[in-house]
Amino acid sequence: MTFAKKTKRFKKKKDKRMKKNTKQEIIRLFDFAQIVSKHDLQLAREIIFIARKLAMKTRSPLPRRVKRTFCRKCNTPYSTKTVRIRIGVHHPQITYACKICGHTKRFPYHSKKRTR
Numbered sequence: 001m002t003f004a005k006k007t008k009r010f011k012k013k014k015d016k017r018m019k020k021n022t023k024q025e026i027i028r029l030f031d032f033a034q035i036v037s038k039h040d041l042q043l044a045r046e047i048i049f050i051a052r053k054l055a056m057k058t059r060s061p062l063p064r065r066v067k068r069t070f071c072r073k074c075n076t077p078y079s080t081k082t083v084r085i086r087i088g089v090h091h092p093q094i095t096y097a098c099k100i101c102g103h104t105k106r107f108p109y110h111s112k113k114r115t116r
C-alpha cells in the first residue's frame, strides 16, 4: 500500500517536471518562429508546426502567451503584415483575422470582471 502510494507520487512529480521542460521548449520555438518570420514565412510556419506537434505529443496545453501569436489554420505567426485585429463594440470580444488564409478567431475579454 505504502509502496504503491510512493511510486504514484513519484510518477506525478516526474510528469510535472517533463511538462515544465516541454513548456519552455514550446515557448522557445515560438519565439524563434517570430524572429524567423521577418525573413522567411514558410520556415516560421514549419517551426510552429513542430512546436504544436510537440505540445500534442506530450499532451500539454499551449502556454497562454503563445496562444494568440499564430493562425491555427495555416500556422502563420501573427505580425502587423499577417493579421487584422478588431475589437468588438457590441460584444466583448477581440477578432483576429488572418490575412493569408482568411481564418478568423475570436477571443472574449472582460474588462471589469478580470482582476489579474
Ligand SMILES: [Zn+2]
Pocket: 071, 072, 073, 074, 075, 076, 098, 099, 100, 101, 102, 103
Ligand atoms: Zn491563416
